[in-house]
Amino acid sequence: MARTIAPVDGAIASDAEPRRSSLHRIMVGTLIVALVVAIVVSLGVGAVGVPAGKLALTLLGRDSLTADQRIIIISIRLPRILAAALVGSALSVSGLLFQGLFRNPLADPYVIGSSGGAVLGASLGVFLIPSLSIAGFGATALLAFVGAVCSIVLVYALAHVNGRTHVVALLLAGFAVSTMLSYSSYFLEVLDHDFGIGLRVLAAWLHGTISQPTWGQLAIVSAMLVMGLAGSVPLARRLNTLSLGEEYATQLGIHLQHTRVAVIVIGSVLTAAAVALGGLISFVGLVVPHMMRMMLGPDHTRLLPATALAGAVFLLFADTVARTIIAPAELSVGVLTAFIGGPFFLYLLRKTKQELLL
Amino acid sequence: MTPLLEFAQTSFSYGDRLVLREINATISNGECIALLGPNGIGKTTLLRLAAGTLSPRAGEVRLQSQPLHRLKQRTIARSVALVPQDVDVSFAFSVEQFIEQGRTPYLRMFGGLQAADRTAIEEAMDHTDTRSLRSRVFNQLSGGERQRVKIALGLAQRPKLLLLDEPTQHLDIGRQFEMLDLIRSLSRKGIAILASMHDLTLIEGTFSSVWLLSPEEAMRKGTPEEILQPELLELAFKCPPGYRSALEDRIRGRRELVL
Numbered sequence: 001m002a003r004t005i006a007p008v009d010g011a012i013a014s015d016a017e018p019r020r021s022s023l024h025r026i027m028v029g030t031l032i033v034a035l036v037v038a039i040v041v042s043l044g045v046g047a048v049g050v051p052a053g054k055l056a057l058t059l060l061g062r063d064s065l066t067a068d069q070r071i072i073i074i075s076i077r078l079p080r081i082l083a084a085a086l087v088g089s090a091l092s093v094s095g096l097l098f099q100g101l102f103r104n105p106l107a108d109p110y111v112i113g114s115s116g117g118a119v120l121g122a123s124l125g126v127f128l129i130p131s132l133s134i135a136g137f138g139a140t141a142l143l144a145f146v147g148a149v150c151s152i153v154l155v156y157a158l159a160h161v162n163g164r165t166h167v168v169a170l171l172l173a174g175f176a177v178s179t180m181l182s183y184s185s186y187f188l189e190v191l192d193h194d195f196g197i198g199l200r201v202l203a204a205w206l207h208g209t210i211s212q213p214t215w216g217q218l219a220i221v222s223a224m225l226v227m228g229l230a231g232s233v234p235l236a237r238r239l240n241t242l243s244l245g246e247e248y249a250t251q252l253g254i255h256l257q258h259t260r261v262a263v264i265v266i267g268s269v270l271t272a273a274a275v276a277l278g279g280l281i282s283f284v285g286l287v288v289p290h291m292m293r294m295m296l297g298p299d300h301t302r303l304l305p306a307t308a309l310a311g312a313v314f315l316l317f318a319d320t321v322a323r324t325i326i327a328p329a330e331l332s333v334g335v336l337t338a339f340i341g342g343p344f345f346l347y348l349l350r351k352t353k354q355e356l357l358l
Numbered sequence: 359m360t361p362l363l364e365f366a367q368t369s370f371s372y373g374d375r376l377v378l379r380e381i382n383a384t385i386s387n388g389e390c391i392a393l394l395g396p397n398g399i400g401k402t403t404l405l406r407l408a409a410g411t412l413s414p415r416a417g418e419v420r421l422q423s424q425p426l427h428r429l430k431q432r433t434i435a436r437s438v439a440l441v442p443q444d445v446d447v448s449f450a451f452s453v454e455q456f457i458e459q460g461r462t463p464y465l466r467m468f469g470g471l472q473a474a475d476r477t478a479i480e481e482a483m484d485h486t487d488t489r490s491l492r493s494r495v496f497n498q499l500s501g502g503e504r505q506r507v508k509i510a511l512g513l514a515q516r517p518k519l520l521l522l523d524e525p526t527q528h529l530d531i532g533r534q535f536e537m538l539d540l541i542r543s544l545s546r547k548g549i550a551i552l553a554s555m556h557d558l559t560l561i562e563g564t565f566s567s568v569w570l571l572s573p574e575e576a577m578r579k580g581t582p583e584e585i586l587q588p589e590l591l592e593l594a595f596k597c598p599p600g601y602r603s604a605l606e607d608r609i610r611g612r613r614e615l616v617l
Binding site: 069103105233234236241243244245247248250251252253254255291298299301340 | 409410411431432435436439440442445446447448449450451452455456459460462463465466467470491511515
């Protein structure tokens with residue numbers, strides 16, 4: 001079909017779309033570079049410093065490290081770095097999905113109750129069966145994962161009436177279940193007989209601490225992240241349509257129920273995977289999607305890759321600071337995410353004039 | 359000739375509350391119909407039944423003799439576009455991104471917009487004069503702009519039938535006339551239109567037929583002259599006594615504008 005567009009209109013037409021798409025490509029490229037730089041820098045810093053030159057030579061294939069340095073870098077730091085990147089990515093993508101589903105900027109990965117179940121699970125692990133271990137995961141991680149999944153299933157069942165999942169009911173049930181479960185963990189704390197050691201383990205977990213993972217654990221969590229990301233790709237466009245409201249989404253042929261279930265399943269798998277490696281890390285899942293949205297606009301198909309990368313960079317940076325700032329001791333990474341994420345988020349909020357872009 | 363859309367003994371109820379009773383009506387290609395009736399009578403419900411987003415409690419709605427319940431919503435959305443009254447967009451989607459959503463029924467699961475989709479979007483913007491708004495944030499548009507952009511999304515679906523829910527509501531008088539111009543121009547392009555309307559002065563000259571939903575009797579169909587009769591409207595809208603002459607004035611559009 002031949003159509004001529006007047007030159008003036010054509011100029012306007014070509015303006016907005018390529019600008020948005022090139023900004024998006026620049027952002028993704030920058031984030032990939034940032035992630036590589038962050039990994040290399042993070043490998044070199046810590047209680048035992050490794051000179052940057054030696055590290056670079058090693059990465060280029062000319063190994064000049066001592067045996068001790070090699071063990072520290074390959075067996076201790078690298079898994080920890082990968083864990084931080086995976087957890088940051090999983091939490092951020094989960095936050096993006098839930099914000100899109102609930103059409104609510106305050107939604108985060110824990111919005112439908114996973115944190116409450118995770119707290120209770122972790123408490124059970126710490127106080128009752130600390131010796132449990134499967135596939136390298138300890139009792140805290142395993143039971144936190146199981147708890148998160150169970151509480152989401154419970155919340156989903158509560159909000160599911162007559163074949164429909166009610167979104168507001170999901171939010172409210174999530175809040176109620178999460179609060180009940182996390183407070184019920186108090187009863188377990190009373191059982192603590194080992195002079196508060198369990199309580200301190202639990203507190204570190206509650207504030208979010210990236211554990212030192214085995215390669216097997218990393219493989220399992222990576223697989224979950226890859227599946228979650230792949231599943232999110234076709235969902236991203238649906239979330240755009242869903243942003244116009246249910247009436248539009250239904251009319252345009254989006255199956256609301258299937259979309260909701262898919263978002264809940266994928267978001268929950270990502271959150272539970274993150275919880276297993278890092279405990280409850282605040283702010284990442286809330287802030288990173290917002291940062292990306294403020295810079296790239298609300299299109300979920302563009303936000304998805306950018307958010308996955310930015311989450312990895314952000315948490316890797318925070319975890320590197322957390323393990324070096326008071327080395328050889330460590331801070332909980334959740335303290336850092338709150339201190340870095342909070343002010344940066346507020347700065348973006350102030351800077352962005354367009355009705356908060358929420 | 360088979361009608362484009364057909365209501366066949368269509369009834370609908372919300373729970374126990376019967377809203378529409380045994381509607382029989384057809385829409386032909388290119389027809390331009392105003393849907394009138396008092397608040398709460400079921401005008402929006404009728405439009406949603408036509409768009410396939412609600413299913414009748416009894417009877418059928420047929421699109422080119424195919425019952426809607428046998429068609430996928432994606433298939434329906436390529437022929438019928440519903441422009442809802444109130445839209446609440448979350449996040450700061452631009453006008454262009456908003457209109458792009460009209461291509462949803464044509465997209466594959468993993469695919470993006472193709473050249474044909476871009477053409478449909480550009481044409482929809484041309485028809486509704488919304489090109490200059492493309493980079494604006496939808497939520498920051500004025501009422502009149504918003505209405506045009508919503509219609510652009512509907513046109514991006516490349517529909518044969520456009521369902522408009524109160525297209526002139528909350529618009530100033532100039533924007534109301536602009537909307538009537540737009541409706542007439544779309545109708546000239548051969549798109550059938552069914553629009554729920556409240557303002558009786560805006561019917562004649564634009565719409566070729568009128569459907570009147572009334573609480574007392576079956577839906578009436580006719581030309582504007584046949585339906586816009588004081589007796590019929592008084593009954594349908596349950597006008598309080600003493601307003602007959604005001605109603606007559608309103609119908610003829612002779613009411614002086616009180617500004």
